Amino acid sequence: MNLGTIKRVLATEAALELIERLRAKHGDLMFHQSGGCCDGSSPMCFAVGDFMVGSSDVCMGEIGGARFYMSSSQFEYWKHTQLIIDVVPGRGGMFSLDNAEGLRFLTRSRIFDDAELERIEDAESCA
8 A cells, every 4th residue: 555755845835825825926946944943932934945955955845835944963953853834923033034024934844754764755855
């Protein structure tokens, strides 16, 4: 029985709605999880081309059609964890597009179980 691929990064409905609102204002988007090692950290949202992805950055997947990256060293820490991107009231990072919306993206996480570890989406599939 093929149970399908498990995604490394997901987004809540609230996050998907904010992504669409930001895309309408700024065009195509991308995310970078810069720093933050635990629940509650904030990924940065940029218009495509406004942030240079480095050669050591890893593409975790896509949310709402926007690629989601983090550094390879941080990926080593998170590789057994599914990231769930949500939205909460507040201000995002200074250069993140969510900053002016009165909302900010928030990373929640959960550890993959043993069965899921065999079915995780390739982390570089969107690079």
